[in-house]
Each structure stands twice: as C-alpha cells, then as structure tokens.
Amino acid sequence: MRLFSVKELSDLKEDTEVLLHGWVQETRTTKNLIFVVFRDHTGLAQLTIRRDSWNGIEVDNIPRESAISVSGTFMVHGKSKTGPEISPSKITILNIAGSPLPLAVSDPVNSDIETRLNNRFLDLRKREVGIIFRVESDLLWGIRKHMSQNGFTEVHTPKIVGTSTEGGSDLFAVRYFEKEAFLNQSPQLYKEILVSSGVNRVFEVGPAFRAEKHNTVRHLNEFTSIDIEMAFSDHNDAMVMLENAVRSGILEVSAGEREVKEALGVEVKVPEVPFPRITFEECVDYLSSKGMAHRDGEDFSPDELRIIGERFTGFYFITRWPASLRPFYTMPDPDDSNYTNSFDLQFRENEITSGAQRVHDPEMLRNRFLAKGLNPDDFSFYLEAFRYGMPPHAGWGLGLERLTMIVLGLKNIREATVFPRDRNRISP
C-alpha cells in the first residue's frame, strides 16, 4: 500500500488502496456513519466509516488536530463535498492532541496575532497561514535562480562581528569570550571585500539584526536580507539585476497562483520590467506640487511616501539620493557630490530595497568615513581590501519578509515571519 497525499488522490481509480498521514480536523457522527475531515499538507479529504462494518479503533471522539495514519480505499463516487472520499480499513492515532486547542485551526473565530504567534505550530496548520511561507520559499527560489543564472556565487559571511557596519549604535552586543562583539546588521562590508577577492559577483541570503526599538508593522529586529554585490558595475547595472530578480521571484510564485488565490484571495501579478525610475529631487518637486514642503536633509516620511507611491501602480525606483542620507560607502554622483549613485526600490509607500554604486577608491572612502564622523582605523580590515585593485562595484540589500508582504498584500510583517523577533518577542 502506497503513501499518498490528498492532492494526489483525485486521479486514482475506484477502490485503489491508499495510505495517508495527517491530522483530524473534525469528526461528525451519525447513527450509522462517522465522518472524519482529514487534512494533510496538501488539502482536505473525508474519511467515511460505516459503523456496522467497522472493526477498527473508536473514532467518534478523536480530539481535533490529533495526528493519524489512515489506510483505506479511494471512493471515486463518494458524496463528500470536503475533498476526496476514503473508506478506511484502519486508522492509527500517531499522537493525540490536547483539548481544548489554544487556537482555532478550523473554527470561524479569528485569533489575535499575539495568540497566533504564541501557538505558531497550530496557526501554521491553517491553510491561509501555511501558504504564506510556501510563497516566501518560492520567491526566494526564483531570486536564487536568477542570481545563479547571472553568475553570482552564494556566500555566507559572519553574523558575529567586532565592529558595526555603519558606525551606528543600533546593534545587539554579544559576549565573545573576553571580547565584546555584535550581531551584524548587514553583510555590506564583507560582500565588498569578496568583490575585491575576484569572486566577481556574490549574493547572500541571511539574517540581519537591528537593535532599534521600533514598534511598527513593517519592522523586525531580525529579518532575512538578500544581499548582492557585483564587480565592474554601477548602480544602473544593480537596478537592472534587482528588477529582474524580483520579477523572477514573483514568476516562481505565480506557478502556484490558483492556490494563493483560493487560500488568500490574492491575485499574484508578475510585474513588467523595467520598473519606473524617479529621482529624489523629482519626488521633492512632486510633493511641493501637492502642497507638501519636504524638509531639506531628511528622508521621506511615511505620509510623503504614500503621496509619492500613489503615482505608481507597483514597483518603482527612487534614485539619486542626497549624500547626507546615505552611508559612507555610497558613491557620490560624479556631477554633483551632494547626490549619490543610489536607489531605493519601493512598492507604493513601502521601501523594500536599498542599493547603490559603492566607493571603490580607498582615499575617497577614507574621506567619506571622516565626513560621516567615523574613524577609518576602526575599519582597517575593510579598507585594506581597497588598496590592491578593488574593482568598481555596486549592489543592494532586499528584505525578504517585506517582499512577501507586498506580493501577498499582508498588513503586518510578522505574518511573513515564522518566528518573528520584534520589540517584545524572543519566544517562540
């Protein structure tokens, strides 16, 4: 007897013997019959038991969400409306579920995100929740494929570091034997060093840590960053790589489009490339035409981004950011050093990627450190790599959870994180 998933049942012939592993979602009993709504990772099926011919275990009161194994025969002409119907010959309880459940898996009551995260193992059994991570996985797979096809090497850089990436104070300190160390906020410096090493094109998918006490629906203290760096390239090359990577990811998701539509009611649209580009200055002018005076030297506020985002239906780039708003490693615009060869990828008011051409000249880089009030000596391990033929290069960092949020229209980034780390949560 072969193991099947519920999804595989529909093509079978009458009376095919099958083995299924999954959970009891619900039982309904009648005088002559017992119906068990059975669920596995692919969908729902119904087990129909005739009391008069049943000699297996007592199934009337198997608690919901208990894990079971079922062997039986497939009924082509079943009357079930909750998926394919199986006539079991044997049911084995693999592990009984406690009762009552701390969280409704199939009830018509919705739990708070707090309750859901505390009981994530049950929450994820819900189809509309589980599918989010299927989508996230597909997105990443599509992006990985694109990077690989374009000659990128996947790398893994340290998450425990001795100095902060950008000199900020928003880092988690950790004990490292007798030294102080930090959880890295970004692989930036390491991927640049690798560019100098002749790898040519690198990408990394890994955690990034930010010790900011933010409390919003779009921030996490640990998130998954997709970072790339490409040699002999500028910001325009990086933007082309980015828009096509995002498109490749969404293309991968669209293969399971119907399921996403059914589970979440969301239409997955593959975006057209190239994405529109708008400069920072054009945004400022646009805001003033809308009666909003943007303050010099400041980033756009959420309100401002909402206004700017209304101009576009989907993804767009904001380019040529002022140097004061960008980190030291960002290449200044050769025509006006007050601006930079940089970009953000936006989706309406949401920022999902930040990127730029980087400074490759060691002298310029030293000066940029000083201009930002940083001590170049603290970064000597990084600066060394620039002294022996560092190629011009560019790259970006993309927040995977934010991309998932956008593709699925989620309201809270915690929905797109299996076990989120936020201002208050470090468990589970």
Add this chain to the structure above:
RNA sequence: GCCCCGAUAGUGUAGCGGCCUAUCAUACGGGCCUGUCGAGCCCGUGACACGGGUUCAAAUCCCGUUCGGGGCGCCA
C-alpha cells in the same frame, strides 16, 4: 527615544458606576436528529491581568505594576 491605545471563559467578543450570582459566538462535555457538508436543536462546564484607592456600591472611575497593540523617528 517620543506619543497614543488596550487587557472580560480555550478562542473571539458585549458591557463603560447599581438592571452583571457578566452578553453572544465558537470550542469543550452530555443528549436528540442527520450521507453529513461553516449541519441543526436542547442541556451543561467555563472569564472581569495584578496591587492599591474613590464610592453606600466598581468589570465599569483614579493611581501604580505587569503584559501587549499601534504611530513617529530609523530602516529592509
């Protein structure tokens, strides 16, 4: 770091000074009915976060504690 807001049964809620020995739904337990189909009907168990205070009277008002939600800043 700044500013708002919330905490009632397993879950989600009603209540906003006496009508609350606290509402409803769902879950859970029991019964009836039923090839069922978010089934239906009947009965039952189950809660005011904690500590002070105000008041004749507090789930309801005030203060503190704890836990949480959201906005801003910053960013992915």
